[in-house]
Amino acid sequence: MSPTIKSLSARIKEEAQRLGFALVGLSPVQPSPHEETFAQWLRKGLGGEMGYLKRTEELRRDPKNLVPWAVSVVSVGMNYYTPHPRPEKQAGSRGWISRYAWGDDYHDLMKERLESLLEKIRGVYPEPVEGKVFVDSGPVLERGIAGVAGIGWIGKNTHLISPKRGSWFFLGELFLSVELAYDRPIKDRCGKCDLCLKACPTGAFVGPYVLDARRCISYLTIELKGAIPQHLRPLMGNHVFGCDICQEVCPYNVKAKPTGEEAFYPREGLYAPELIPLLSLSEEEFRRRFRGSPILRAKRRGFLRNVAVALGNLKSLEAVPALIHALRDEDALVRRHVAWALGEIGTAEALEALRKRLEVESDREVREEIEEAVADILSSSLQSLQIHTKKGILPFMKAIKAHYDGHVVVPEEPINLPVNTPVRVLVPEADESTLITEAFAKLSETSFSRIWDNDEDAAYDKL
Numbered sequence: 001m002s003p004t005i006k007s008l009s010a011r012i013k014e015e016a017q018r019l020g021f022a023l024v025g026l027s028p029v030q031p032s033p034h035e036e037t038f039a040q041w042l043r044k045g046l047g048g049e050m051g052y053l054k055r056t057e058e059l060r061r062d063p064k065n066l067v068p069w070a071v072s073v074v075s076v077g078m079n080y081y082t083p084h085p086r087p088e089k090q091a092g093s094r095g096w097i098s099r100y101a102w103g104d105d106y107h108d109l110m111k112e113r114l115e116s117l118l119e120k121i122r123g124v125y126p127e128p129v130e131g132k133v134f135v136d137s138g139p140v141l142e143r144g145i146a147g148v149a150g151i152g153w154i155g156k157n158t159h160l161i162s163p164k165r166g167s168w169f170f171l172g173e174l175f176l177s178v179e180l181a182y183d184r185p186i187k188d189r190c191g192k193c194d195l196c197l198k199a200c201p202t203g204a205f206v207g208p209y210v211l212d213a214r215r216c217i218s219y220l221t222i223e224l225k226g227a228i229p230q231h232l233r234p235l236m237g238n239h240v241f242g243c244d245i246c247q248e249v250c251p252y253n254v255k256a257k258p259t260g261e262e263a264f265y266p267r268e269g270l271y272a273p274e275l276i277p278l279l280s281l282s283e284e285e286f287r288r289r290f291r292g293s294p295i296l297r298a299k300r301r302g303f304l305r306n307v308a309v310a311l312g313n314l315k316s317l318e319a320v321p322a323l324i325h326a327l328r329d330e331d332a333l334v335r336r337h338v339a340w341a342l343g344e345i346g347t348a349e350a351l352e353a354l355r356k357r358l359e360v361e362s363d364r365e366v367r368e369e370i371e372e373a374v375a376d377i378l379s380s381s382l383q384s385l386q387i388h389t390k391k392g393i394l395p396f397m398k399a400i401k402a403h404y405d406g407h408v409v410v411p412e413e414p415i416n417l418p419v420n421t422p423v424r425v426l427v428p429e430a431d432e433s434t435l436i437t438e439a440f441a442k443l444s445e446t447s448f449s450r451i452w453d454n455d456e457d458a459a460y461d462k463l
């Protein structure tokens with residue numbers, strides 16, 4: 001190896017560190033060692049709706065298809081860790097934005113620094129140098145490449161983990177037309193640890209090293225453009241943008257050192273933000289508030305969708321007025337998730353607002369969400385009464401149903417049941433005794449032998 005290659009490589013590392021890249025590694029341009037695994041991952045549909053991954057599969061598998069002139073890659077990692085732990089218990093209606101998105105958008109910042117690294121190289125190298133910079137901005141398997149350059153190993157949580165720095169860092173690459181002195185990959189040090197796999201609240205890991213992105217909160221809150229599948233919403237907790245859990249539990253992150261980059265410290269209102277005011281952001285306010293922030297990627301509609309889901313999960317009573325207001329949001333996607341949240345919170349006020357909205361709502365999917373939310377509230381606030389019949393039960397049920405304005409679950413056909421057949425009736429929890437007593441009063445006492453459950457024996461005794 002010529003002294004020029006050696007000294008250029010050393011110079012690049014020095015300069016990269018001076019530019020704020022805590023991690024630097026050099027590798028030859030070659031197909032990713034896991035290109036086949038990546039292809040299988042795509043084929044199995046684990047990438048969900050991220051069509052851009054599929055469209056650029058060939059370019060990602062082998063960077064030679066992307067930058068045919070390139071010989072070497074400088075991989076860099078920039079630490080974004082700031083010493084703000086997740087609060088143990090969050091008071092009020094606070095959400096969680098993942099720490100990578102607290103400050104300025106890393107893409108621009110890192111790209112600029114890598115561009116100046118390229119200029120520096122051009123300044124010292126005797127011949128013309130071609131170069132191309134990527135920071136999550138091109139069809140590159142960044143973790144695979146950085147792994148080959150020895151920056152870290154790909155862990156079971158699929159993060160690139162540095163033995164000294166953990167995984168709170170972003171990756172970027174500078175492809176070069178010159179040969180360099182290459183680093184060696186380091187060995188996987190996850191060992192038997194599987195804390196990340198167990199900690200994932202949505203069960204997004206198919207197994208070690210394999211993520212089903214469709215279940216990952218990061219995908220659901222950032223990449224997914226449409227509705228969040230209903231069965232996953234309750235598992236998302238108060239996350240409104242990204243998720244950090246599988247990194248938070250990683251032992252290699254315990255001693256993470258804070259970054260020196262001011263730009264990654266939390267902007268005002270982004271660390272555990274108060275969610276209610278976010279629900280009323282207009283398009284313009286959203287853009288102004290998150291200018292230069294990664295949060296823009298979710299767009300207003302995606303972000304407000306996430307905020308609604310988090311408020312539903314928090315069962316935030318104080319959020320009910322704001323949610324009711326947001327039932328009139330201009331965006332149907334937001335209204336859908338707001339309806340779901342109101343259904344989760346389930347107060348009488350929420351129920352009334354949902355029913356009112358149903359009278360004017362014209363979007364089919366929003367209507368369906370509202371109907372489900374109404375049904376959920378009713379069924380969760382219902383209590384069960386068990387009635388033993390002496391005669392047919394249907395008249396009694398009809399009477400009860402009438403009292404509850406039709407919002408009682410009654411079976412259609414239990415007529416003339418044998419004597420003493422127990423029948424379960426669901427009625428709303430509120431003021432049950434008066435209403436039930438009234439319902440009874442309309443019927444012949446001899447029709448029923450007994451009501452059972454809660455205080456209903458007493459109610460019956462009063463008849």
Ligand code: B12
Pocket residue numbers: 032034035037038041050053098099100135136137138139140141142143144145154157158159160161167168169170171172188208209210211213216218219222223241242243244246
């Ligand atoms: C698509 C994408 C996502 C998707 C899918 C994530 C995933 N794990 O694949 C979603 C939206 C879910 C996502 C989430 C996040 N992302 Co993201 N994401 C990307 C992106 C654009 C492409 C990744 C990709 O190609 N995924 C497909 C998988 C199959 O490929 P891969 O990640 O390279 O995985 C390799 C390994 O899994 C390996 N492999 C497969 N099987 C096996 C088996 C064994 C035994 C081994 C050893 C390896 C191995 O081969 C694969 C191919 O190289 C990259 C940027 C880029 N251009 O690379 C950022 C990137 C990976 N994301 C990043 C970050 C920070 C995140 C989040 C932490 C953000 C957040 N806080 O919410 C989360 C973390 C979630 C997680 N557990 O991964 C960083 C990761 C930095 C790091 N230190 O690792 C990257 C590199 C962006 C950047 N420039 O910094 N992301």
Ligand code: SF4
Pocket residue numbers: 199200201202203204205211215216217218242243244245246247
């Ligand atoms: S980021 Fe969160 S949801 Fe996604 S895999 Fe990690 S723990 Fe699971």
